[in-house]
Amino acid sequence: xxxxxxxxxxxxxxxxxxxxxxxxxxxxxxxxxxxxxxxxxxxxxxxxxxxxxxxxxxxxxxxxxxxxxxxxxxxxxxxxxxxxxxxxxxxxxxxxxxxxxxxxxxxxxxxxxxxxxxxxxxxxxxxxxxxxxxxxxxxxxxxxxxxxxxxxxxxxxxxxxxxxxxxxxxxxxxxxxxxxxxxxxxxxxxxxxxxxxxxxxxxxxxxxxxxxxxxxxxxxxxxxxxxxxxxxxxxxxxxxxxxxxxxxxxxxxxxxxxxxxxxxxxxxxxxxxxxxxxxxxxxxxxxxxxxxxxxxxxxxxxxxxxxxxxxxxxxxxxxxxxxxxxxxxxxxxxxxxxxxxxxxxxxxxxxxxxxxxxxxxxxxxxxxxxxxxxxxxxxxxxxxxxxxxxxxxxxxxxxxxxxxxxxxxxxxxxxxxxxxxxxxxxxxxxxxxxxxxxxxxxxxxxxxxxxxxxxxxxxxxxxxxxxxxxxxxxxxxxxxxxxxxxxxxxxxxxxxxxxxxxxxxxxxxxxxxxxxxxxxxxxxxxxxxxxxxxxxxxxxxxxxxxxxxxxxxxxxxxxxxxxxxxxxxxxxxxxxxxxxxxxxxxxxxxxxxxxxxxxxxxxxxxxxxxxxxxxxxxxxxxxxxxxxxxxxxxxxxxxxxxxxxxxxxxxxxxxxxxxxxxxxxxxxxxxxxxxxxxxxxxxxxxxxxxxxxxxxxxxxxxxxxxxxxxxxxxxxxxxxxxxxxxxxxxxxxxxxxxxxxxxxxxxxxxxxxxxxxxxxxxxxxxxxxxxxxxxxxxxxxxxxxxxxxxxxxxxxxxxxxxxxxxxxxxxxxxxxxxxxxxxxxxxxxxxxxxxxxxxxxxxxxxxxxxxxxxxxxxxxxxxxxxxxxxxxxxxxxxxxxxxxxxxxxxxxxxxxxxxxxxxxxxxxxxxxxxxxxxxxxxxxxxxxxxxxxxxxxxxxxxxxxxxxxxxxxxxxxxxxxxxxxx
Numbered sequence: 001x002x003x004x005x006x007x008x009x010x011x012x013x014x015x016x017x018x019x020x021x022x023x024x025x026x027x028x029x030x031x032x033x034x035x036x037x038x039x040x041x042x043x044x045x046x047x048x049x050x051x052x053x054x055x056x057x058x059x060x061x062x063x064x065x066x067x068x069x070x071x072x073x074x075x076x077x078x079x080x081x082x083x084x085x086x087x088x089x090x091x092x093x094x095x096x097x098x099x100x101x102x103x104x105x106x107x108x109x110x111x112x113x114x115x116x117x118x119x120x121x122x123x124x125x126x127x128x129x130x131x132x133x134x135x136x137x138x139x140x141x142x143x144x145x146x147x148x149x150x151x152x153x154x155x156x157x158x159x160x161x162x163x164x165x166x167x168x169x170x171x172x173x174x175x176x177x178x179x180x181x182x183x184x185x186x187x188x189x190x191x192x193x194x195x196x197x198x199x200x201x202x203x204x205x206x207x208x209x210x211x212x213x214x215x216x217x218x219x220x221x222x223x224x225x226x227x228x229x230x231x232x233x234x235x236x237x238x239x240x241x242x243x244x245x246x247x248x249x250x251x252x253x254x255x256x257x258x259x260x261x262x263x264x265x266x267x268x269x270x271x272x273x274x275x276x277x278x279x280x281x282x283x284x285x286x287x288x289x290x291x292x293x294x295x296x297x298x299x300x301x302x303x304x305x306x307x308x309x310x311x312x313x314x315x316x317x318x319x320x321x322x323x324x325x326x327x328x329x330x331x332x333x334x335x336x337x338x339x340x341x342x343x344x345x346x347x348x349x350x351x352x353x354x355x356x357x358x359x360x361x362x363x364x365x366x367x368x369x370x371x372x373x374x375x376x377x378x379x380x381x382x383x384x385x386x387x388x389x390x391x392x393x394x395x396x397x398x399x400x401x402x403x404x405x406x407x408x409x410x411x412x413x414x415x416x417x418x419x420x421x422x423x424x425x426x427x428x429x430x431x432x433x434x435x436x437x438x439x440x441x442x443x444x445x446x447x448x449x450x451x452x453x454x455x456x457x458x459x460x461x462x463x464x465x466x467x468x469x470x471x472x473x474x475x476x477x478x479x480x481x482x483x484x485x486x487x488x489x490x491x492x493x494x495x496x497x498x499x500x501x502x503x504x505x506x507x508x509x510x511x512x513x514x515x516x517x518x519x520x521x522x523x524x525x526x527x528x529x530x531x532x533x534x535x536x537x538x539x540x541x542x543x544x545x546x547x548x549x550x551x552x553x554x555x556x557x558x559x560x561x562x563x564x565x566x567x568x569x570x571x572x573x574x575x576x577x578x579x580x581x582x583x584x585x586x587x588x589x590x591x592x593x594x595x596x597x598x599x600x601x602x603x604x605x606x607x608x609x610x611x612x613x614x615x616x617x618x619x620x621x622x623x624x625x626x627x628x629x630x631x632x633x634x635x636x637x638x639x640x641x642x643x644x645x646x647x648x649x650x651x652x653x654x655x656x657x658x659x660x661x662x663x664x665x666x667x668x669x670x671x672x673x674x675x676x677x678x679x680x681x682x683x684x685x686x687x688x689x690x691x692x693x694x695x696x697x698x699x700x701x702x703x704x705x706x707x708x709x710x711x712x713x714x715x716x717x718x719x720x721x722x723x724x725x726x727x728x729x730x731x732x733x734x735x736x737x738x739x740x741x742x743x744x745x746x747x748x749x750x751x752x753x754x755x756x757x758x759x760x761x762x763x764x765x766x767x768x769x770x771x772x773x774x775x776x777x778x779x780x781x782x783x784x785x786x787x788x789x790x791x792x793x794x795x796x797x798x799x800x801x802x803x804x805x806x807x808x809x810x811x812x813x814x815x816x817x818x819x820x821x822x823x824x825x826x827x828x829x830x831x832x833x834x835x836x837x838x839x840x841x842x843x844x845x846x847x848x849x850x851x852x853x854x855x856x857x858x859x860x861x862x863x864x865x866x867x868x869x870x871x872x873x874x875x876x877x878x879x880x881x882x883x884x885x886x887x888x889x890x891x892x893x894x895x896x897x898x899x900x901x902x903x904x905x906x907x908x909x910x911x912x913x914x915x916x917x918x919x920x921x922x923x924x925x926x927x928x929x930x931x932x933x934x935x936x937x938x939x940x941x942x943x944x945x946x947x948x949x950x951x952x953x954x955x956x957x958x959x960x961x962x963x964x965x966x
Contacts, residue, residue: 009047012037017056021066027073034079043081044074045121050084058092063103075111082115083126090132095143098155105140105162108133112169115176116960117953127183127949130176131190134223137163138197141216142204164216171222175956178930181228182945182952191226198224228934249754250277251295253715253761259299260720261765263312263458264514267320269816271327276812280805280900285332289325289344294351296321297358297366302716304361304408311448311455314412317366320459322373329379338380345371345388352395359392360399362409367392369409415452416460422453423462426469430476434491437473438660441498445663454506467506467515471523474499478524478574486569493568493613494660500525500578500615501667507533508674524575532582532622534675542626549583558584561608568612578619581609585620585642589627592638599641606645614661614668617646621672625679647672699738702726706742709758710751727765736763736773743798744790752798760805768813768862771806775865778803779872782886791885797892804896807908810862858907870912877919887923894920898935906938917951925958 016037020030038044050071057067074080089104117123140163143156170176184191198220205216251274258265258273278288296317303310329337345367349355358366371385425433425440444450457463477496480489503525506515512529531545553572557580560567567577588605591597597605610617624639631639647669705719705726715723727735739762743755763770781791781799791799858866873893876886898905917936921928933951938944 009037010052013044013047013049013052014056017052017067017070020070021056021064024066025070027069030070031073031077034074038079043121044079045081045084048084049074050080050088054085054088054092058094058097058100058104061097061099063100065103068103068107072107072111078118081118081122081126082111083117083122083129085111086129086133087125090129090136092136095140098159101140101143101159102155102162105159105166108166109162109169112166112173112176114960116956118957120950123949123953124946126953127179127945128187128190130170130179131183131187131194134167134170134180135190135194135197137167138194138201138223141167142197142201164219167219167223171219174930175952177226178228178934178952179949180226181934182939182949184226185939185945186942195224228931228939245753247713248281248283248291249713249757250281250761251291252298253709253720253758254764255295256299256302256715256717256720257724257761257764259312259316260717260724262510262514263316263455264461264463264510266461267323267327270324271331272812272816274324274328275331276808279902279904280808282899282902285329285334285337285340286343286347288328289341290347292325293321293344293348293370294354297354298714300366301354301357302714304358310408311412311452312458314408315415315452315455315459318369318373318409318412319416319456322370322377322379325374326377326379338384341374341380342384342388349388349391355392356395356399359396360401362407363401364409365389365392365396366409369413411452412456415456419453419456419460419462419466423466423469426466426473430473434477434488434495438491438495438498441495441502442660442663445498445502445660445667450502450505450667454509458510463506463510464515467503470499470502470506471525474503474525475523480571480573490568493574494664496574497613497615497664498660501618501664501671503529504533504618504671505667508671511535524578528575528578528619532619532626534622534625534678536678539629540626542623542630545579545582545623546586548579549586550580551583553580554583554587557581558587558605561605564608566612567616574613574615577613578615581616581619582623584609585623586627589624589639589642602642603645606642607648610646610665610668612661614664617668618671621646621675625675628679643672643676698726698730702735702738703742706739709762710755713754713758715758715761723762724765727770732766732769732773733776736770737777740774740777740799740802743802744795746795746798749794752794756798756802756805759802760809763806764809767806767809771810772861772865774803774806775869778869782872782876782889788885791889793888796885796889797896800889800892800896801900803893804900807866807897808900811858811907814858814860814862858911863911866908867911870916874913874916874919877916877923881923883924883927887920890916891920891924891927894936895932898932901935905935906944909936910938912936914947918954921951921955921958925955928955930955 013034016033019025020033025033034044038047038049044050053067053071053074057064057071071080071085075082075085089108092100092104095101117126141160143159170180202217202220254273254277255270258270274288274292277283278285283291296313300310300313300317303313325341329341332340334340348367355367368389371380371389374380375382375385422440422444425437444453454463454466457466474496477492477499480492484492507529512533512535516526516529528545532540534540553576557567557577560570561584570577572580588597588602592599592602606617606620609620621643624643628636628639649665649669701722705722709715709719739759743752743759746752746755763774781788873890876890879886894909897908901908917933930952933955934948936951937948939948
């Protein structure tokens with residue numbers, strides 16, 4: 001609007017005010033006349049109407065209440081805004097006119113209860129106007145409390161008291177307090193002035209010992225700390241959302257799955273996962289430590305009671321767990337970290353049935369073992385631990401142990417120094433320790449020593465180091481030098497055989513990708529493993545390795561085997577012999593199939609093949625298993641019989657005692673049997689215990705497993721293996737859909753809370769694709785009338801919580817650069833037309849477009865799925881004008897995303913469509929709180945504060961409208 005027109009209108013308004021006062025107009029007359037001056041649809045703020053009226057009302061020593069009534073009428077008629085009036089009042093500085101100050105305070109007291117915004121221009125200035133008002137009120141407090149002549153009178157006391165009362169109202173009003181918090185960031189200099197005034201007034205009050213101003217100190221403290229903290233009171237539906245879980249059901253199955261999928265998981269990966277759990281569950285540090293130890297002990301209990309995975313869980317609990325706790329404490333940056341750990345152990349002592357079971361079956365105190373390990377890490381002191389150890393020792397002494405008790409914990413604690421000594425031995429010069437190393441490795445291969453050492457190495461993160469050192473010695477020993485003497489040659493051959501067997505066993509147990517992250521090197525074993533090693537779900541070509549066989553060497557090897565020669569004394573390197581034995585096996589099989597050789601001839605050749613070196617039967621069996629994968633069922637009999645013949649135990653001759661053949665033969669049989677299980681042909685009678693092959697449908701098998709887990713509240717190894725097989729057989733879509741259906745059948749809140757925790761952990765078999773499947777499933781509950789009838793309380797809160805948990809877990813997985821793809825991925829088809837989603841400039845950008853510049857944003861298919869879900873819930877919010885199942889669920893989902901995010905939810909919420917929140921606020925304003933709105937935006941950026949201000953004003957306006965209607 002042109003300045004000349006504004007000036008002209010301003011002059012007209014001044015004249016109108018003077019005329020109204022002179023003729024003593026009523027408020028109705030003023031309202032009629034003012035509309036003849038102001039253009040239709042134009043606010044009086046454009047012409048400074050509030051300034052004009054207040055200037056006239058306060059021109060004298062006493063206020064003109066008639067003119068002031070015109071201002072009140074203009075405010076009620078929306079001719080002027082609250083922001084304009086507050087800005088004008090905050091500029092009034094004639095505090096010597098105490099009557100005028102009092103009338104302004106009375107005016108504020110009568111109008112602040114309805115404060116709101118009625119247009120976009122007002123939103124941008126209301127917050128700062130309120131902050132300016134606070135500054136003015138503090139000036140009123142000081143001018144009224146400390147008069148110039150040093151003596152107070154009634155008017156001054158009244159000014160001070162009324163100012164404090166208004167300040168108290170401002171701080172107790174949730175809308176105004178939120179606006180003050182936003183203004184604090186918008187105008188930091190003004191807020192600093194306010195803080196300084198509060199400190200000065202506080203000092204004045206202390207000096208004067210005046211008790212007439214009520215709550216003055218509390219008010220001043222609140223003004224100095226206008227801060228918004230994450231609140232659990234996000235909606236008006238607290239009776240459903242508030243749930244104090246007595247025990248958590250998420251950590252034990254989560255750890256069981258992580259350790260089962262990848263026992264070599266880096267400590268930092270587990271620490272990041274646990275920090276994510278602490279965030280979404282809102283646990284204190286002591287509670288997290290207690291639940292973490294409890295989860296590990298439950299897994300250990302499962303392994304002890306069933307004598308399965310005992311070494312692995314013993315090593316994880318008493319070797320790796322102390323390091324995890326230390327990392328968690330260091331990341332928390334708490335000044336009382338050690339005290340919090342001790343407090344966690346204090347809480348753990350209350351779970352005495354679990355502790356009694358572990359201690360009675362191991363004949364030792366697990367609490368004492370854990371605390372001693374933490375003392376070794378110099379994280380807690382012996383004095384801190386002594387009382388807990390003493391309390392538990394008095395109980396352990398009275399427990400009766402089974403006969404005999406398990407000694408796995410004692411052995412595990414001794415295995416760690418054994419591993420360190422072995423690593424130092426493997427660092428020695430190969431030429432100087434051949435015989436000593438053979439003796440050491442023979443002890444490792446006997447009994448379950450290898451299992452224990454590998455368990456310790458995996459939990460300490462030293463498995464790859466151990467494997468690399470073993471491969472180094474395998475490379476050194478593959479060369480044969482007949483000039484070194486018969487004993488040296490035999491020792492060299494045994495060393496090659498032992499290291500090859502160990503490497504095969506480790507690869508089968510942990511997987512090729514877990515121990516060779518970079519794809520492997522060019523060593524013989526790594527090359528052989530990539531081309532020949534039988535792996536479940538990763539078939540190898542039987543022709544690739546055949547191409548490297550030299551026919552002349554194959555013929556020579558067959559001749560030597562047929563003649564009964566000792567292969568140890570040949571002049572060919574062992575890597576060549578291992579390759580050549582594959583060609584020899586092929587020729588023997590072809591000759592047998594063509595009846596050139598009899599079954600007795602084949603048996604004699606195979607027995608001779610494994611008479612001295614046990615790596616050769618493994619190479620032969622690996623090729624036979626790969627070959628059988630392409631054969632018709634009718635042609636499997638002879639290669640199967642050859643593999644079975646390699647498993648037959650040979651009598652051990654007396655002269656072979658020095659060659660440690662017994663322990664090598666046992667390990668060879670274990671490796672070949674594992675190859676048979678991974679091959680698992682239809683005619684093979686033995687199958688893994690967790691096979692899903694059954695006459696029942698896969699759903700009929702899944703439901704009893706889920707019901708068993710839900711009843712027990714934890715996940716044992718057997719059920720974990722069955723769930724893993726089911727997921728990778730049926731796919732994540734089917735798996736998630738049916739488990740969600742089972743969860744929605746539950747009716748009681750405590751059951752649903754347990755189910756949410758268990759499902760969240762179970763989805764960690766493949767959290768990325770399970771989350772995507774869950775996000776795709778949500779629109780069915782929103783739009784499908786056949787199933788959205790299930791979207792009622794408390795089921796919908798449980799579904800929203802599970803969805804939020806999974807989203808944050810997937811985001812954590814994306815952002816954790818250490819995490820590798822250590823689980824089998826299932827193919828997935830995302831039915832999302834991302835091109836028709838909200839375009840980038842329509843997405844709620846709260847940081848001026850710089851959200852993803854630091855690499856912390858969501859990307860890939862997860863982002864597409866989230867945007868698609870948010871777009872669909874925006875449709876739900878726009879279709880309904882009142883509360884219904886769908887809008888209630890949308891509000892629940894937003895609430896859970898905020899609660900689980902604990903201040904870091906912006907990485908997800910920044911992708912909300914801009915129309916979602918306004919539509920929801922119009923639909924259910926009574927369920928919204930300012931806490932929820934402030935949590936939905938990134939208030940560190942001006943754009944986030946602007947959007948939050950707009951929604952806060954909309955909420956306040958809707959509230960005022962409903963109050964007026966009522």
